Structures are given as C-alpha cells and as structure tokens.
Amino acid sequence: MGICYARFACGQCIHTFALSGKVSDPDGRPIAGAVVGIAALGKGTVADQQGVYHMTGLCPGNYTVTCEKVGFRKVSVRLTLDSNSRHVWVLTTDTTELKEVLIAGDRRRMLSTVTREVLESSLKFGSRAQPLGESLKAIPGLNSVQMGPSLSKPVIQGLYGNRILILNNGVRQEGQQWGEDHAPELDPFVAGKISVIKGAAGIRYGPDAIAGVVLLEPAALPATPGIGGSVNLTGASNGRMGVGSATLEGALGHRLSGWAWRVQGTLKRAGNFRTPHYYLGNTGLGESDFSASVGYRKNRFDIQLFYSHYGTKIGIFDGSHVGNIEDLYAAFKRSRPLTPSVFSYKIRRSYQSVRHDLFKASAHYQFGNGGKVEADFARQGDLRQEYDVDLPYSDDPAVLNMPQLRFRLTTHTLNVAYIEPERNHFSGSIGLSGMTQGNVFRGIRYLIPNFRNYTGGAFAIEQYNRNRLTLEGGLRYDYLWLRVYQRDQASLALYHSTFDYSNLTGTLGFRYRLGERFSINGNFGIAWRAPSINELYIRGVHFSAASYEIGDSALVSERSYNTTAGLKYRSEKFQAGLDLYDNEINHFIYAQPLLQPVTIISGTYPAFRYTQADVRLRGADLNASYRFLPHFDLASKISFVRGYNKSIHDDLIYMPADRFDHTLSYRRKKLGRLQDVRLSLQNVTVSRQTRVPPNSDYVPPPPGYSLFNADVGFRLPYRKQGVDMDFAVRNLTNVAYREYLNGFRYYADEPGINFIVSARLKF
Amino acid sequence: MKKAISLTGIAMMVLLWNACNKDEEAVAPPVPGNEFLTTVELKVTNENDPSDTQTASWKDMNPDDDTPPDVSAAKLTLKPNAKYKAEVLFWDDTQSPRGDVTEEIKERENYHLVCFTVSSGLNLTVKRTDHDTNTPALEVGLEDEFTTGATGAGKLNVQLRHQPNVKDGTCEPGSTDADVNYDITIQ
Numbered sequence: 031m032g033i034c035y036a037r038f039a040c041g042q043c044i045h046t047f048a049l050s051g052k053v054s055d056p057d058g059r060p061i062a063g064a065v066v067g068i069a070a071l072g073k074g075t076v077a078d079q080q081g082v083y084h085m086t087g088l089c090p091g092n093y094t095v096t097c098e099k100v101g102f103r104k105v106s107v108r109l110t111l112d113s114n115s116r117h118v119w120v121l122t123t124d125t126t127e128l129k130e131v132l133i134a135g136d137r138r139r140m141l142s143t144v145t146r147e148v149l150e151s152s153l154k155f156g157s158r159a160q161p162l163g164e165s166l167k168a169i170p171g172l173n174s175v176q177m178g179p180s181l182s183k184p185v186i187q188g189l190y191g192n193r194i195l196i197l198n199n200g201v202r203q204e205g206q207q208w209g210e211d212h213a214p215e216l217d218p219f220v221a222g223k224i225s226v227i228k229g230a231a232g233i234r235y236g237p238d239a240i241a242g243v244v245l246l247e248p249a250a251l252p253a254t255p256g257i258g259g260s261v262n263l264t265g266a267s268n269g270r271m272g273v274g275s276a277t278l279e280g281a282l283g284h285r286l287s288g289w290a291w292r293v294q295g296t297l298k299r300a301g302n303f304r305t306p307h308y309y310l311g312n313t314g315l316g317e318s319d320f321s322a323s324v325g326y327r328k329n330r331f332d333i334q335l336f337y338s339h340y341g342t343k344i345g346i347f348d349g350s351h352v353g354n355i356e357d358l359y360a361a362f363k364r365s366r367p368l369t370p371s372v373f374s375y376k377i378r379r380s381y382q383s384v385r386h387d388l389f390k391a392s393a394h395y396q397f398g399n400g401g402k403v404e405a406d407f408a409r410q411g412d413l414r415q416e417y418d419v420d421l422p423y424s425d426d427p428a429v430l431n432m433p434q435l436r437f438r439l440t441t442h443t444l445n446v447a448y449i450e451p452e453r454n455h456f457s458g459s460i461g462l463s464g465m466t467q468g469n470v471f472r473g474i475r476y477l478i479p480n481f482r483n484y485t486g487g488a489f490a491i492e493q494y495n496r497n498r499l500t501l502e503g504g505l506r507y508d509y510l511w512l513r514v515y516q517r518d519q520a521s522l523a524l525y526h527s528t529f530d531y532s533n534l535t536g537t538l539g540f541r542y543r544l545g546e547r548f549s550i551n552g553n554f555g556i557a558w559r560a561p562s563i564n565e566l567y568i569r570g571v572h573f574s575a576a577s578y579e580i581g582d583s584a585l586v587s588e589r590s591y592n593t594t595a596g597l598k599y600r601s602e603k604f605q606a607g608l609d610l611y612d613n614e615i616n617h618f619i620y621a622q623p624l625l626q627p628v629t630i631i632s633g634t635y636p637a638f639r640y641t642q643a644d645v646r647l648r649g650a651d652l653n654a655s656y657r658f659l660p661h662f663d664l665a666s667k668i669s670f671v672r673g674y675n676k677s678i679h680d681d682l683i684y685m686p687a688d689r690f691d692h693t694l695s696y697r698r699k700k701l702g703r704l705q706d707v708r709l710s711l712q713n714v715t716v717s718r719q720t721r722v723p724p725n726s727d728y729v730p731p732p733p734g735y736s737l738f739n740a741d742v743g744f745r746l747p748y749r750k751q752g753v754d755m756d757f758a759v760r761n762l763t764n765v766a767y768r769e770y771l772n773g774f775r776y777y778a779d780e781p782g783i784n785f786i787v788s789a790r791l792k793f
Numbered sequence: 794m795k796k797a798i799s800l801t802g803i804a805m806m807v808l809l810w811n812a813c814n815k816d817e818e819a820v821a822p823p824v825p826g827n828e829f830l831t832t833v834e835l836k837v838t839n840e841n842d843p844s845d846t847q848t849a850s851w852k853d854m855n856p857d858d859d860t861p862p863d864v865s866a867a868k869l870t871l872k873p874n875a876k877y878k879a880e881v882l883f884w885d886d887t888q889s890p891r892g893d894v895t896e897e898i899k900e901r902e903n904y905h906l907v908c909f910t911v912s913s914g915l916n917l918t919v920k921r922t923d924h925d926t927n928t929p930a931l932e933v934g935l936e937d938e939f940t941t942g943a944t945g946a947g948k949l950n951v952q953l954r955h956q957p958n959v960k961d962g963t964c965e966p967g968s969t970d971a972d973v974n975y976d977i978t979i980q
Binding site for chain 2: 351352353354356357360368369378379420421422423424425426428429438468469471472474479480481482516517519522524629630631632633634
C-alpha cells in the first residue's frame with residue numbers, strides 16, 4: 031500500500047519499522063480514504079474502508095507525520111520511530127466542507143441510491159443485549175414480529191421472514207427463516223456495526239431481499255501489534271436477565287507482522303418475564319455464543335478465517351399452549367393466564383433449542399489499478415429442535431427424549447466479486463455467487479419435507495458519479511434448482527419432486543444534491559423470491575397459533591417492483607429525512623383462511639392454505655430532529671405502511687400499525703468529570719391496526735398503546751478509554767398492552783417495567 | 794502466505810466434500826415406538842346386565858392430515874334410568890396390532906384429565922371413578938360411571954386434556970390432546 035518515491039530508495043537502512051493504526055471521527059466512525067503521509071520520506075498511504083492504515087519500510091528517526099482528508103481538519107504530529115508503532119488519528123470535521131464529505135462518503139458504495147440506515151451502536155451499546163429485531167426498531171420503518179418476549183424477527187417496511195435477507199459478516203444467514211417463531215440465529219455482539227438497506231437490494235445480495243437487507247459487520251481486525259479488547263455487561267430487572275460479552279483481539283508484530291486475531295464470547299440468561307400484573311410462565315432463556323477469527327494481511331493481500339457458534343434454549347410461554355380453536359377462544363377471553371406463575375429460571379417443555387455454526391474463509395486482493403477482487407466461502411449448519419409441551423405417546427425412552435420437530439439445514443455459499451476502480455466517473459462491480467442447501471427433517475409429527483437446492487447467480491452494478499449526481503444501474507440473473515424428498519405415508523416408498531426457478535433482478539436509481547444541505551434520491555428495483563419450503567409443502571398444526579396450515583406445491587415465484595424515493599435535509603440545528611415507497615408484489619404468497627375448518631383428533635382447527643395474490647405495500651418513513659436549545663434535541667420518527675391485496679380488493683393481514691417515536695434528549699461532551707453525557711426521554715405510540723381483512727383473525731387487533739422509556743448514559747474516565755455506563759428504564763409507566771405483531775397477543779400482555787444497567791470497558 | 798492459501802484450500806475441499814453427503818435423500822421413516830392417537834373408544838357395560846356391552850369408536854387414521862375422520866361407529870344406544878360402567882380407550886390404529894395409548898396416558902395420569910360435556914336434551918350424567926397419585930388425589934376419567942335418565946338423544950363430547958404441572962381437578966388448564974363427539978341415544 032505504501033508508495034515509494036525514487037528520491038529515497040526503499041530499504042536504505044538495515045532495520046525498518048511499520049507505522050499503522052486507525053483514522054476515525056470523534057464518534058469512532060472510521061474515515062476511509064484518509065491519507066497518512068511523511069513528507070520527509072515522500073511516503074504516504076490511504077486508510078481502507080475500516081479506517082485502517084499501514085505504512086512499512088520506515089527507517090528509524092524523527093518525523094512529522096500528517097493525516098488529512100477532504101472535509102476534515104488536517105492534523106500533524108511529531109513522532110519518534112524506533113520500533114513498530116501505532117498511531118490513532120481522530121479527525122474533526124471542517125464544517126465548510128461538510129457537504130463534500132457527505133457525498134464522498136456515499137460515493138462508490140454500491141446501492142447508494144436506496145436508503146441505508148446505521149444503528150447507532152456507540153450511543154446504545156447496551157442494545158446488543160436485546161434480540162436483534164427489538165434493537166432494530168430504532169430505525170424508522172422497522173418493526174418486529176414476535177412470539178413472546180424473547181423471540182423477535184425484524185420487519186422492514188411491512189415485510190419479514192424470507193423476504194428479508196440478514197447478512198452476518200458477509201454471509202447470508204440461512205436458518206429456518208420461514209417460521210414466525212424462528213428468530214435469527216446470531217449474536218448481535220459479534221457485529222461492530224449494524225445497518226439496514228430499505229428497498230430492493232437483491233441485486234447485490236441475491237434474490238429474496240424483496241424488502242431489504244440487515245447487515246451485521248464485525249469491526250476490522252486490529253492492525254497495530256498489541257492486545258486489546260472490551261467487556262460488556264448488562265443486567266435487566268425484568269426476567270432478571272444477565273448478559274455478558276467479552277472480546278479479546280490483537281495483532282502480531284515482528285516476523286509475524288500482518289497476522290491479527292480476535293476471540294469473542296457471549297453468555298445470556300433470563301428467567302420468566304413479567305407483565306405489569308403477572309409473570310409469564312416458562313419464558314426463560316439461556317444463550318451461549320462464541321466466535322474466533324484470524325486474519326493475515328500483507329501488501330495487497332488479505333485473508334480471513336472466521337468461525338462462530340450460536341446456541342440457545344428458549345422456553346415457550348406456558349399460557350400459549352392451546353390444543354384447538356376452543357382453547358384459543360377460552361385463552362383470549364381471560365384477562366390473564368389461567369395458571370398463575372412465579373419467577374423461575376427453569377425452562378420446562380415446551381421449548382426450542384437452536385444451534386447455528388458458521389465457518390467462513392474470505393480473501394481480498396487489491397490490484398495496482400485500484401480494483402479489488404473479493405472471494406468468500408462459508409458453511410453454515412443450523413439445527414433446530416422443538417419440544418412440544420406433551421411428551422410423545424411412547425414407552426421407549428429414546429422416543430420420549432426426542433424433539434417433536436427437528437430440522438437440520440446445511441448451507442454452503444461461495445461468492446466472488448470484482449470491484450472496478452473508479453475511472454472517468456464510472457465505478458462498479460461484477461460478481462458470481464453460488465449456494466447449496468440440504469434440509470433434513472426428522473420429527474414425530476410431520477411438518478416440512480427434506481430438500482436439496484442449488485442456486486447460482488451473476489450480477490453487474492455500474493455507478494456514475496459526477497459533481498452532484500450519482501446514477502446507478504444493475505442487473506442480476508439467478509437460477510434455483512430444488513428437489514424435495516418425501517416418503518409415501520402408506521407404502522413408505524421414497525419419491526421426489528423437482529422444481530426450478532430463474533429470474534432477472536434489476537435496479538436503476540439516482541441521487542442528486544440540491545444546494546448545500548438538500549439531497550434527493552430515487553430507485554426502481556425488480557426483485558423475486560422463490561416459494562419457500564413451508565409455502566410449498568407444510569401440512570400440519572401450528573400449535574401456538576392453533577391453525578392448520580396447508581402448503582401448495584404449485585406456487586410460482588413472487589415478483590416485486592419496488593419504487594422508492596427519499597429526501598434528506600441537513601443543517602446545523604435541523605435535519606430531516608423522508609422515505610416513500612411503493613412495493614407492488616405480484617404472486618405474493620400468503621396463508622389464506624379456508625371456509626372449511628379441519629377436524630383431527632385433537633379438535634377442530636381453522637385451516638389456512640398458502641395462495642398467491644397481487645398486493646401493494648405503500649408507506650412512508652419520516653425522521654426529523656431539531657436542536658431547539660443548545661444541548662437539547664427533539665427527534666421524531668414516524669412510520670406508516672398500508673398493505674392492500676389487489677386481487678381480492680382487501681387489506682393485507684399482519685401489517686405493522688402506525689408508529690410514532692419521539693425522543694427528547696440532552697447531550698454534553700463533558701459535564702464535570704463525565705464525558706459524553708446524555709439523558710433522554712422517549713415516547714413510543716403505536717396506533718390500533720384497523721386495516722385488517724374481515725374473518726382473517728380470531729380476535730380483532732389489540733388497542734393502540736403509548737410507552738415511555740428513559741435513558742441516562744455517560745463515560746467515566748478510567749485509564750485510557752474510560753468506562754461507558756448506561757441506565758435505562760423501559761415501559762416507565764408500567765403500561766399493560768398487547769402488540770398486534772406479537773403472536774402471543776391472544777394469551778398475555780407484553781412485559782412491564784424493566785430497569786436495565788449496562789457497562790462497557792474497553793482496553 | 795502460500796501456506797495460508799493452501800490451508801484454506803484444504804479446508805474448503807473438506808467442507809465441499811462434506812456438502813456432498815446426501816443426508817436429505819434418506820427421508821426418515823416414521824419414528825418406531827411412537828404412537829399416534831388415532832382412535833377414541835367408549836366402552837360401556839350395563840351394571841345390571843353384563844351382556845349389554847357396547848363400544849363406540851371415533852377414528853382418524855391420518856391424525857396429521859386434513860382428511861375427515863371416520864365417525865360412522867361413534868354412537869351408543871343406552872337404556873333409560875340405568876347405570877353403565879364406562880371406559881375411555883385411546884388407540885393407535887396405524888400399527889398392527891393396534892397400539893394401546895391408554896397405557897401411556899395412565900402412566901402419566903397426573904398430567905391428564907378426561908372431560909365430558911353432555912348436550913342439552915340428553916339425560917346423561919358422567920362421574921369419573923378413577924384417581925391419580927397427586928396429593929390430594931385428583932380424578933382422571935379413564936374409568937367412569939354413566940347414569941341415564943329419561944329417553945332422548947344428543948351429543949357427548951369427550952376431551953382428553955393435557956395438564957402438565959397445572960392439573961387442579963378442573964378442565965380449564967392445559968391444552969387439548971383429543972376432542973371428539975359421540976351420538977348418544979337413550980331409548
């Protein structure tokens with residue numbers, strides 16, 4: 031990476047040293063493209079996407095080293111170089127050039143014409159202790175579908191499950207995404223940064239991403255020799271939850287220069303959660319995760335190996351066990367669960383146990399022309415076991431200990447991409463991706479069959495940047511082959527059915543800056559999604575929903591035409607953003623209620639068959655913040671979504687209700703001995719969902735609710751980096767409410783007041 | 794660096810080879826030893842006339858399927874003003890010889906309760922006569938006494954309630970494992 035000039039030949043001295051480190055802004059965000067240089071040697075290097083720079087071959091001596099980047103104030107320091115050294119640069123923005131920085135930051139990043147939002151990790155580090163779906167609600171337009179307090183799946187602009195792609199460390203998260211009670215199998219503490227792309231992002235990350243992509247990216251491995259790390263601790267009163275996560279990382283020096291490593295682990299334990307009036311029996315959980323990575327970088331080459339394990343056991347609320355529809359109605363009529371519960375950490379039947387292992391190998395190579403090739407290979411194993419509340423009817427101890435449902439999904443993915451250097455205002459990338467999955471189902475009762483699939487895709491994205499304008503377009507083709515293996519119930523003979531799907535994905539968009547503070551963007555994207563295995567083949571009772579679901583193997587792919595438009599305004603005191611979208615999805619797959627209920631031995635169940643219709647999702651996500659007094663901000667986030675079934679001229683079921691989120695905050699960089707002090711009071715108001723099709727649900731959607739949350743956070747000076755502390759109170763007024771998108775709304779209230787304390791020590 | 798590349802190459806080859814294990818092609822057969830609840834029988838014996846023995850049967854051979862159950866034999870004709878000893882029997886008829894599920898229910902009697910609901914117009918009272926080993930002992934309902942009144946006809950609903958750790962003698966707690974109806978005629 032270092033550039034040698036002829037004036038000072040390289041290797042003039044016997045011992046040369048390296049200078050490396052990181053360039054970031056005062057909030058710790060990396061500044062990519064910052065130039066670190068030593069004028070006296072005529073040497074310079076450019077910080078990479080993670081803000082990391084590395085200069086080698088430096089002779090010992092005293093030098094003036096500078097770090098600069100357009101939009102930031104140039105910094106110079108005098109350094110004595112007598113060993114491999116590390117220097118961390120913190121650049122402050124040069125306000126006169128702020129706008130240039132904004133555009134430069136957006137530039138060259140793919141999919142820059144759709145809205146991308148970053149979850150503020152530095153401010154709410156304690157939020158990593160929450161399920162991913164919960165913490166993402168801080169982003170306008172995001173919601174979560176839940177099954178009780180500990181199972182949460184993200185919803186982007188009204189869509190969830192298989193329609194959202196979660197990219198964990200660059201790898202498509204592949205578990206059993208189809209189930210509403212199948213939460214993403216990952217540890218948010220692994221991620222240094224969590225961001226969300228709202229809109230058609232399938233072009234880059236593969237089909238399925240009809241609604242958007244959630245990206246979890248670990249921080250870059252350290253570049254400077256030495257050892258560092260962090261410890262995060264969180265305790266919460268509700269559920270008496272304790273979460274601990276620790277990271278240890280380092281880079282090696284001398285002969286092993288270029289090697290870096292990181293190990294990380296998380297432990298989580300919670301008992302029964304409590305609503306304002308009663309405990310939720312058997313809602314405890316235990317989780318233990320760890321990950322390890324090792325990387326090597328030299329000159330233009332970078333290779334990394336990553337392994338992570340996620341393991342959890344989650345109790346299913348015992349008030350939600352209903353046999354049939356009569357039980358469900360009886361449960362709903364009660365204002366509280368029939369059997370009172372007390373606090374306990376014990377997890378009884380029913381529960382689910384999930385293990386997810388990920389191995390990833392990736393390599394990057396930077397060409398002399400500035401282009402870059404990236405390749406990664408990953409293997410994921412996902413094992414989900416579900417134990418019903420009742421033991422199987424058997425005398426055989428082996429059968430008694432068996433889960434009623436067991437799914438094992440093994441996924442292999444391989445991606446290769448070439449990122450072109452910017453030339454004549456054009457930049458872009460091309461790539462290939464491949465995936466294969468094998469699903470093995472073994473259960474006492476049937477739910478979904480075994481399958482094997484192969485997917486292959488190729489994409490090209492091109493971007494044009496000139497002055498205030500960014501234009502972007504891309505095309506992608508994917509082919510999916512699926513073979514489903516089954517056994518005839520009567521003859522036990524094996525048979526299989528084969529399907530294939532192929533489709534084009536496309537995107538076209540622009541971003542344009544109007545004047546100093548204003549920018550607009552628009553994007554049109556076509557995406558598709560092949561029907562998932564449950565939509566094709568499920569046949570059985572969904573216990574917690576007391577419904578009988580029937581798949582349809584004749585379903586065809588969904589096709590989405592998503593038009594998004596956004597505008598952003600930013601000044602010293604005021605900033606605002608608005609995203610509008612119109613997502614027309616043809617052949618949208620959903621479970622349609624059948625008129626004829628299904629009678630089996632355990633009772634009569636309403637039946638649902640997977641079917642297709644043309645639907646439309648329209649909505650708006652608005653956010654605005656205003657500094658009305660020095661240190662005081664008022665921030666608002668408002669989201670609306672309207673789902674409409676164009677085929678049957680009716681509303682779409684399970685659309686998030688209108689959500690209003692207002693936060694009043696007070697911030698000081700320094701207050702006495704404390705740094706980064708912030709106090710905030712938040713109100714979240716959710717309306718009642720009134721747009722539901724008739725006879726599609728057992729009971730009407732619950733009434734709207736309004737919650738208050740409070741937060742106090744600061745940094746205590748301690749050694750070099752300080753200790754971050756955060757005190758939060760959720761549901762401050764202890765309101766009893768139910769949420770429409772929570773599958774347990776039939777049985778119980780949401781959790782009541784919760785006091786949370788988090789501490790983070792970096793070293 | 795070369796070492797790192799070759800190590801990764803080996804690791805990838807091993808993993809790709811693993812990928813070729815076609816586990817999914819060997820679809821697991823039904824779990825041996827597991828019993829499905831397919832049939833609920835009511836066996837009644839007239840206490841004054843042991844020759845008056847009848848069995849009503851409610852059968853669903855595809856318990857996980859939406860094909861309708863066979864209710865053609867789910868009926869009883871009882872004498873008026875009589876007492877019957879009754880047994881509720883649960884079977885797995887997907888196996889041959891038929892699997893006895895009643896036995897497993899009896900083994901876990903502290904978690905189970907059989908509940909009866911008589912429709913209006915049917916003069917029948919049902920009293921459970923067996924007890925579990927809870928303290929105090931609670932009724933189970935696998936063995937019962939039917940007392941008939943005047944002539945009439947109606948439906949008798951029989952439910953097997955599954956009440957792990959929550960059994961309190963009433964039908965309300967827990968969830969339903971079986972929920973079937975019989976046509977009863979008293980004449």
